[in-house]
Amino acid sequence: MEIIISDKMITDDEFIKNNSVPGPTKEEIRCIVLCKTNISKEDKVLEIGCGTGGLTCEIAKKTKNLISIDKNPKAIETTKMNLKKFNLYNNVKLIKNDGLSIISNINSLNKAIIGGSGNDLEEIIAQIDKKIVKNGKIIVTAILIDTKVQSINQLKKLAYETEIIEVNISKGKILDRGIMMISQNPIAIITGTKK
Amino acid sequence: MEIIISDKMITDDEFIKNNSVPGPTKEEIRCIVLCKTNISKEDKVLEIGCGTGGLTCEIAKKTKNLISIDKNPKAIETTKMNLKKFNLYNNVKLIKNDGLSIISNINSLNKAIIGGSGNDLEEIIAQIDKKIVKNGKIIVTAILIDTKVQSINQLKKLAYETEIIEVNISKGKILDRGIMMISQNPIAIITGTKK
């Protein structure tokens, strides 16, 4: 199908959810991840840990060359349902597997997004590095402190230009007596650019 | 000039700055404002308080129908320099004036972005409301607590569907001994959609 040109994120509520699958990544975080990743129509993109498909759907609006992987079959199923709901299924190759097992089969990559990695983060980054082109990007979204430190250290070791931001968002609940802010959990976005 | 299709934000450092002009709005905030505003190529957009031109430049990548106003001549000058630097000057009508004095001359609007309003916020929103189409949007970026409350209250009064988020971002400084997070000031983004 055709690439949709729109800056609007799908709202959190629109996604089909499954109790045993994390996600979707919140609207504003997806928005920043998209800006940092800067996907163009020809980009070959790999996503490891698609979960509910929150980021998968947004990336699939930008490129038809997306491979999304998750080791949890329920995640693959949920992501598939969401891709179909938003008419984006033709743009994505969905694979149920462990991220690490799949990377060697890939030829070359412009961008990689790591949304989950279990204990394999360092090795996954190292493998991706072998496939990624100059000026390509590895983006990690992290909810664990440990993931933040490990990604930064591994990207520095591989001589990537690295950036880390932490995003704390609260959203107003407009009550009769006033506006109460409800916090979302902090999330870090680590961006490595291959030099 | 042609509309640039890219999700990437201009980095904060790339903007020409002037000591007597606030801005540019930080990269990640510009990114979220763009997602919330969801500008399409045909949209007629009004920006009140262009400052350094941080948001002006990003909007000018999306539409050629942008009017940007600031009451500070230095702001108009700085925004002009930035628009020229990024090859976007042809897409924008820049006006040095008080926001309130200009709105009545405008025919119709799809989106309005308020980045500064002095003491005229409520009146500016009321005037914009008269020009904005159904499903059109008013977006306010607020660094003052007072602005948050006033925008929400005025948009509720005008029966807009309203949302407020507050964004706290910290950015890692990668030191030899580790990563230190440096906080940016919190900023609120208020979005009103005309019903």
Place this chain on the structure above:
Amino acid sequence: MEIIISDKMITDDEFIKNNSVPGPTKEEIRCIVLCKTNISKEDKVLEIGCGTGGLTCEIAKKTKNLISIDKNPKAIETTKMNLKKFNLYNNVKLIKNDGLSIISNINSLNKAIIGGSGNDLEEIIAQIDKKIVKNGKIIVTAILIDTKVQSINQLKKLAYETEIIEVNISKGKILDRGIMMISQNPIAIITGTKK
């Protein structure tokens, strides 16, 4: 009973809770409120909106001259149970009433803490101001944006020296695979000192 000298806050879990009563104010917020209020043994303190008694119990460790009010009978009941649980009931005069109706009966105050005020915030502050001694303090804890603006504006009008801080706390959940940070909602603490 005797005044307990300890900096330790009661933990959030230790409080008896009631579904129809807000609170307790989280441990770290209580800690900062106590520091800002700086209660000494002789201080006469008024608390409006005791809720679950989170702050009531902490203040009652510092002074025997505490009057705590709530308009919700369930709040009075819950606060009473907590005061008894922590052996502090003798230090507090608990009153089920609307804050505004009670202030005129009070002679003089060193400190007042407003944890809830409905629509009467401005008037409550004005009434308290009449009773409070020089260098006395009015502290407001606010979860609504509106409360922040109203307290600041009213305290400024009454020529108090005012401070506002906003506190965002996240707490680590130590999982097997790492540490995940869980956010608490932001809360503002407004401190006015009578000049």
Place this chain on the structure above:
Amino acid sequence: MEIIISDKMITDDEFIKNNSVPGPTKEEIRCIVLCKTNISKEDKVLEIGCGTGGLTCEIAKKTKNLISIDKNPKAIETTKMNLKKFNLYNNVKLIKNDGLSIISNINSLNKAIIGGSGNDLEEIIAQIDKKIVKNGKIIVTAILIDTKVQSINQLKKLAYETEIIEVNISKGKILDRGIMMISQNPIAIITGTKK
């Protein structure tokens, strides 16, 4: 000198500062650290990395058994000046040395506060553990992400009950046109209790 009983923190401005010494830890953070540490009059306390003396002064208000160490002579000098300014110098034994070299000389400890550790964090915690009594506490204040992960992991390894909180505070600047919030950098407070 006598122990001062007051919950009030010294304000950030009151401390004497030195350009080559970090600190003082901000008022609200000192307040939370004090609550978490819960120092009683008899407690033997060790502080590693006293810097400007921000925490040193607060602890010295609670106990006369405080040893504070810093490897930077300027830090020792600055802390000394602050202790004298606030009349607390008699309560503290100040030592210019590397934290690690000093711990073996200490008999037993109730509480230890680590405000700086260079590359020795894990070893410092391990050494302190040998001296600390049951139910004693090790508190780490961390501005580096790496310090957070290392402290948690080391305290878990030593079977301490551990807690980590991250504190983001912004402080209002009351301007004529409204209240602008200014962010402080995030700081984590890690608390380990010996079982």
